[in-house]
Amino acid sequence: MTTRIADKEANLVQLENQRSALTAERAKLMAELDSKDVTLDQLQAGLERLKQENRRLRAETDQQRQSKERVDADIQKLQAEINRVDVDDRMSDQAKKEKIESLKKQIRAYLQIMMTQ
Numbered sequence: 001m002t003t004r005i006a007d008k009e010a011n012l013v014q015l016e017n018q019r020s021a022l023t024a025e026r027a028k029l030m031a032e033l034d035s036k037d038v039t040l041d042q043l044q045a046g047l048e049r050l051k052q053e054n055r056r057l058r059a060e061t062d063q064q065r066q067s068k069e070r071v072d073a074d075i076q077k078l079q080a081e082i083n084r085v086d087v088d089d090r091m092s093d094q095a096k097k098e099k100i101e102s103l104k105k106q107i108r109a110y111l112q113i114m115m116t117q
Contacts, residue, residue, distance in 0.1 A: 022056075048079070078106065
């Protein structure tokens with residue numbers, strides 16, 4: 001019984017550490033988004049770091065697994081949008097800047113939602 005309690009406590013500490021790392025990555029990305037000049041590459045890198053932290057989380061319940069999958073899918077959608085802007089040669093520089101600002105707002109709003117969950 002004591003071993004089982006110790007295992008559960010160790011598991012809880014590990015989960016808390018993983019969640020803390022994910023929260024720190026979210027905060028870091030939020031700070032980057034607040035920077036005026038963020039490139040598409042920086043947005044992509046920030047989302048990739050967030051996705052890696054999300055994948056490190058252990059999911060033990062169906063609800064946790066669904067949450068991880070939803071976050072991963074949402075991040076992939078944002079990354080796909082960044083890729084579309086990056087490869088679209090028809091967009092003017094001004095249009096790209098406006099799209100980057102729009103993406104920053106979308107990502108910032110998404111991160112705000114994630115932080116409240």
